[in-house]
Amino acid sequence: SYCLYCNYVEARKIGVPLRIIPIDHLNKLWLLLDKQVISLVRRLPWVLGRNNFTRFNYRGWHEHDALRAHDEMGEAFVLVTPSHNWLHLADPDAVINMYRRGKDFPRWVKITKFRVHFTYKFIGVQLEMLDVFGGPNIATSKTNGVADPSDRLPCNGIVWSEAISLGDEMACYWAAKGTFTSVGEDAQTLSLHVLSKACFGQSFAFEGHDERQQTSVSASFRFSLLTIMENSLLILALGPGFFMNPWLPLPSTWRDLGQACAKFKKHMAYLYNQKLNVLAEGQLGGDSTLMASLIRASQKKGESKGLTEEEIYGTMFVVSFAGHDTTAHLVTYAIFFLAANPSVQDWIADELRRVLGNRPRQDWDYHTDFPRLKRCLATLYETLRVKTPVAEVKWAERSAQSLDVGGKTLVIPPGTLIVPSYLYVHKHPRFWGQDAQEWRPERWIEKSTNGKSRQRDDEPGQQSDDGDYDSHEVLLPPPSRGNYLGWSEGARDCPAKKFSQVEWVAILAALFRDWEVQPSRLENETSAQARTRVLDFIEKDSDYGGLLLQLMHPERLPLAWSKRC
């Protein structure tokens, strides 16, 4: 109560509306129980069941509250808890200003092995964990990364060809099944295999959900990473060392978790040494995988940016970790959105047929084809706009910081955590128009009469001047930079933005030039009803299962996969 009172006094100084909640979202016990307890309390009558506690005091409350909180309280408000004050910001200019002032508002990462703090589902937390797998890595380093992999992941050509061939295998697997329920798991397999190739140079054939062999090398690598990710909250609470300790009498599932941690590290050490040997023989030159690049940089004498072996492990893990679920969850969302929107499938297929013709997949070219597939990229932008998987937290670390919000200068006390309100800046009709809540990739494309009129220069692939149809289509920018935060902004944005775009476009091309997806119909259901059912399902099934926003049970809605006529 005393801490809550002190935080309340601090929060009042900011001068914005406050809501007081009794338990911090990051309280470890609460993290495990929040949703269950809240759903029980909600059953109580009147104000007992409907109050700030039941509205704001659980992970992912903002997904359900949607735009209401800011509509009621304005562009900034604070959730006061006994541990932290959480300032929620919905002014796009203020948000982008905050990102640009990276030193005043650093990412909130507590790097302590023994006093790990959860930030409910924020990537900063995923990254803390990774210090334990290696040294500091690109994510937990507070200075702009121990490595700087901006075009830092120099492997987009590899990503393109690997994602195409895996996407093709996945499409054939779904077609052989006809009706399938494994889109979530299969998308995870695909994204993990792309990462494995791009990061380590290891190629694995696609294994559909029912084809998996637990003994294969791919399965062992995937299984260890998946096990770690699925149990990330537990690992964060107790640390990987706890699960790997042979002297503790742990239950077998926890032992398996320890083995997964050890296996992943062993796998990286094996690949590291293999590449080191190749380097010693002078043959690593043509290898553009991430690990080879990091090793090359580490071996250059006098290079200040070279990493130690431990830092390379940390970085490899964090890249695998950060790049795996984000892509997989977004691809899963997109398949469901597309199943509910056959006209968007036609629109994408139209582009794919014009650009790729009937060429076989091995002839699709990253340099010439990727920049022309704007509708495919628009589908990623739109999916990321409406279902932003990664949420970030910044903070005023040591000293009070002032920030202009909605025409007023706020003085933010040190220690205040700041959350950009993604949902508001991404989905409010005042920025995005009346259809802001709808998933509509077409909103990103404009038929251009005068070339680059409304383009942003730093976006990829909007324009080609080859005189055919796609030179007349441009990818539009968001209403302002602060209205689109999917990959973050400023110095600590996603270093793999291009990687994820290339991967996405390649997957969509492999899936939707020749195939189409529909909801598997229930008896007597019309196709319109089936589509509405899919859209309802997407909204109801979205939640923060682990660290990211995702469809919790994609297997509950069967889809049908067939050849496009």
Ligand code: HEM
């Ligand atoms: C569409 C898919 C993706 C989205 C939406 C996304 C989004 C983000 C966001 C918002 C951050 C900043 C997090 C923060 O500041 O707390 C981030 C960081 C990061 N992402 Fe991504 N990401 C995606 C794909 C990937 C992929 C495929 C990889 C790896 C190949 C990757 C690797 C990373 C890494 C290593 C960081 C930490 C960077 C740093 O700390 O400087 N991401 N990502």
